[in-house]
Amino acid sequence: MNIFHYAKFLLIHLVGLTALLAILAGGHWMVLGLVTVMAFYIGGDAICGDDTTTPHxxxxxxxxxxxxxxxxxxxxxxxxxxxxxxxxDVGNLGASLSHYIGYDLVAxxxxxxxxxxxxxVVLVGLMIGTIGTVTGHELTHRTWxxxxxxIGRWMLAFSFDAAFSIEHVYGHHRYVATAQDPxxxxxxxxxxWHxxxxTLNGNISAWQIERRRLKRKGLGLFSLHNAVLRGYAMSLVVLAGAYAIGGMVAVSYLILCGLLGKALLEVVNYMEHYGMVRDPATPVQPRHSWNTNKRITSWAMFNLSRHSHHHAQGEVPYHDLKPFPHAPMMIGGYLTTLVIALIPPLWHTLMTPKVLDWDKSxxxxxxxxLAMTANQRSGIDSLRAANALPHYHP
Structure with missing residues (x-):
């Protein structure tokens, strides 16, 4: 096995180290760090193309x-x-580190x-959403x-979302592309709005899933057995650590970062399954997720972008996911598509034709x-008629 196939997954750590150095350097370096990370993902995907290799x-x-x-x-x-x-400078840590590296971190x-x-805040929120949520997502699928x-739940605790490990694995993967999936x-x-x-419906779903699990086992809902409550407690521990370092100022900043990280997760959910419909009697197939094989996204996000295979077989570890090049494809790599999703008129202009093509193909x-009903409710039928797009007949 070529060592490169292992080393490529260290890219996410290099991104994190870049962010860490930018934060410690302070000032304009924080801005430059954010620009560098975004340029790496967006520019890298645009330049480096797709990766469809499937190494063993x-x-x-x-x-x-x-x-x-x-x-x-x-x-x-x-x-x-x-x-x-x-x-x-809590514990004189900045001054001590400055002495060794020759850079005045305190100044x-x-x-x-x-x-x-x-x-x-944006840079750290992005790191919580990538290094934290992407990795936490992969780890909490390993229920064995x-x-x-x-470790995965602690990573999700930074975005106040350890409950994701319950709803995502036992709810989302079961109900994806149906009206029951938040x-x-x-x-x-x-x-x-999504x-x-x-966020609200996902937490409600996690609570319901956990309540049913505890009831089956004859355990109390409000107890240490409740994984949702333990997840919330983990986030409180993270906030308590921030308070110990910098008081309420630090807590306030961390809350902003964590909420941004959680929001990024929901934007990613939006991108991965927007407009998909599935007959609940039909097993989840690769066609029920938007996929992308952009090289930098795949390498620096633990193959999360190979989402079609992930939903078809959720227990498969990230390194064994296949590219499924004929699955429905996103607009671009993850960060590129995320930026577009944040501009609703542009998003709907680009995604409506893709959704209609999904109906057909x-x-x-x-x-x-189901798609015809969804199109009528969303107004896509009117757009189709205005652009003389063909109707699909069952």
């Missing part, structure tokens, strides 16, 4: 360690930013403006591995009926 890995333990290493990296990134926004921290810290589950955005929905609706006869 003989040392999967190495790939699991790469996932586990993301937790200390995320803790350092968040800790560095909390230190940066805190009023004091840089003091010179960082509110606007630059604003860029830092308690250590991976624990994470599947119906046709015509605005992304900003962030709110999916991928839907079953029963799903075409």
């Amino acid at each position: 890995f003989i040392h999967p333990g190495v790939l699991t360690c790469m996932l586990w290493l993301a937790l200390p990296l995320l803790m350092m990134i968040v800790g560095a930013f909390i230190w940066s926004v805190s009023p004091a 840089a921290k003091q010179a960082t403006t509110a606007w630059q810290h604003g860029a830092g 591995d308690p250590m991976s589950m624990l 994470a599947t955005a119906p046709r015509g929905r605005n992304v900003y 962030i709110v609706a999916s 991928f839907a079953t006869q029963e799903e075409r009926k």
Whole structure:
């Protein structure tokens, strides 16, 4: 096995280290760090094209360690930013580190403006949404591995979303592309409403799933057995750590970063399944997710972009996911598509033809009926008529 196939998945760690250095350097470096990360993902996907290779890995333990290493990296990134926004140099850590590296971190921290810290919030929120949520997502699918589950839930706790490990695995993967799935955005929905609706309904779904599990086992709902409550407690521990470092100022900044990270997750949910419909009697197929094989997205997000295979076989580890080049394809790589999703008129202009093509090229006869109803509710039928697009007849 070529060592490169292992090393390519270290890209997400290099992105995190870049963010960490930018945060510690302070000032305009925070802004530059944000620009660099976004340019890496968006520009890299535009330049480097697709990766459709399917290597066989003989040392999967190495790939699991790469996932586990993301937790200390995320803790350092968040800790560095909390230190940066805190009023004091807690524990004299900045001065001590400055002595060894020859760069005055304390002076840089003091010179960082509110606007630059604003860029830092976006950068850290992006790291929570990528290093935290992407890795946490992969780890919490490994329900057979308690250590991976624990690490994954701690990573999700930074976005106040450990409940995701319940709803996503036992709810979303069962109900994807149906009206019962909070994470599947119906046709015509605005992304900003989806962030709110999916967050609220996802937590409600997680609570219901956990309540049924505890009832089957004869365990109390309000107890340490409740994984939803334990997940909320994990997030409180993260906030308590921020308070210990920088008081309420640090807590306030961390809340902003965590909520942004959670919002990014919901935008990704929006992108991955927007407008999809599925006959509930039909098993989940690769055609029920929007896929992309953009090289940088795949390598620097643990193959999350191979989403069609992931939903068809949720237990398959990231390194074994296949590219499915003939599955429905996103507009571009993940960050490119995310930016477009945040501009609703542009999103609907680009996605409506893709959704209508999905009806024609991928839907079953029963799903075409569901699609016609969805099109009528969303107003897509009017747009189709205005542009002389063909109707699909079941």
